[in-house]
Amino acid sequence: MSGSGFGDLVRARGVLRIIAAQLTARFPSGMLSLGLLFHVEGRTGSYGTAGVVLAALSIGQAVAGPATGRLMGRLGIRPVIVVTTVCCAAAIAAIALFDLPPAGIVGLALAAGLTFPPITSAVRTIYPKLVPASLLGQLFSLDASLQELIWIGGPVLVTFLATGVSTTVALLVSAVLLIGGGAWFAASREVGRVRIPRSKRRFGVVLLRPQVALMTLVGFLVIASCAAIEASVAGAFGEKDPTSGVVLAIWSLASLAGGFVLGRLAMRPWSLALRLTLVAAGAALTPFLPGFWGLTTALVISGFGLAPALGMISAIVSSSVRFSDTAEAYGWTNTGQLVGVALGAALAGQALDHFGAPIAFACGALLAVLSALAAAAGIRVFPDLKGRNAGPVPDTAPIPLPPSAG
Known part of the structure; x- marks a missing residue:
């Protein structure tokens, strides 16, 4: 990202405020996976059961994502954010406070996922209204x-709370942050000023656009890889060792650095595949580099390409659909990523229980390689954004008039 571009973004009215609000509202996303993993494994003694709970949370989010994105165009952003935030926080608090059988925990995790506030879809729909295209x-x-600050601070905070205080406190803190961040985001002036037009297309039609479908697939694979590696790191060090949180924080810090370094480069059709190749290269080292320093080295390599790849996924979607369809389109891409979390966490959980950490890491590496291959397969349909705007297609356009007779 060029210095002048960054300065222009900082000076744009409302940008820093809405970024801070949405980061706070999304911060529990960086806590819940590890928090539930530690809590459920501590209650049941099984990483497999914990993986099923994480899968239920992610499947609920995946099912609800496109629908809540569509609802924001009908009911408004604020009502949808407020109602979903309250319901989701209540379900998480219930998991933390009550000694439930595994089926009850899975049911509440599914409810939390179904009502998870669609902050990501909302804010990425708002962005085109805050800055020039x-x-x-x-x-x-x-x-x-x-x-990536979410994935730096979240895992560290929840790991130290879970290992130093209790897993119940870790989940309750997540619920409190969900409420506070959601309230701040919903109360932001920028949220009140943006109205998403009602889409005139049938629900799901936007997924037929090849760019949206491919970004959904790529996001699914890369986030499945991340979820598998995250669970593998936790399993490799054990629930009582805070080292896992430190390793995951360094991974996210590398992603943060990669975003600033590679974000200044032009987005060409092949850029996504190259960035994901870097992610896959680092992930492929994880089964062979055990211990703190080995895993840290592998994940720094992988993380450097992660944020740039995710940023390009958003840009490709934005530049390929109409504004009225952006919230639903981001809902579908988020759904792909959340299904990826479910698959990756469940796959790694089973591998940890039956085969050990190296095989769990290998599952994450394979998913990362597949994400790079999927991005390479879509080079022909991806937009070339060098020198072009990444804004959505307007819902209205000038109507050509016939030349006057005179």
């Missing part, structure tokens, strides 16, 4: 980079 690609890169 020429700065939008850089804003997506900045957003993808700064969201």
Whole structure:
């Protein structure tokens, strides 16, 4: 990202405020996976059961994502955010406070997922209204980079709370942050000023666009890889060792650095595949480099390409659909990523229980390789954003008039 572009973004009215609000509202996303993993494994003694709970949470989010994105165009952003935030926090608090059988925990995790507030879809739909279209690609890169603060602070905070205090407190803190961040985001002036037009297309039609479908697939694979590696790191060090949180924080810090370094580069059709090749290269080293320093080295390599890849996914979606369809389109891409979390966490959980950490890491590496191959397969349909705006297609356009007779 160029210095001038970054300065223009910082000076744009409301950008820093809405970024801070949405990062706070999304911060529990960086806590819940590990928090539930530690809590459920401690209650049941099984990483497999914990993986099923994480899968239920992610499947609920996946099912609800496109629907809540569509609802924001009908009911408004604020009502949807407020109602979902309250319901989701209540389900998480119930998991923390009550001694439930595994089936009850899975049911509440599914409810939390179904009501998880659609902050990501909302804010990425709002961004085109905050900055000129020429700065939008850089804003997506900045957003993808700064969201790594969630994955730096979240795992560290929840790991130290879970290991130093209790897993119940860790989940309750997540619920409190969900409420506080959601309230701040919903109360932001920028949220009140943006109205998403009702889409005139049938629900799901936007997924037929090849760019949206491919970004959904790529996001699914890369986030499945991340979820598998995250669970593998936790399993490799054990629930009582805070080292896992430190390793995951360094991984996210590398992603943050990569976002700022690579975000300044033009987004070409082949850029996504190259960035994901870097992610896959680092992930492929994880089964062979055990211990703190080995895993840290592998994940620094992998993380350097992660935020740039996620930022490009957002830019490709934004530049390929109409504004009225952006919230639903991001809902589908988020759904792909959340299904990826479910698959990756469950796959790694089973591998940890039956085969050990190296095989669990190998599952994550394979998923990362597949994400790079999927991105390479889509080079022909991806937009070339060098010198182009990443803004959505307007819902209205000038109507050509016939030349006057005179």
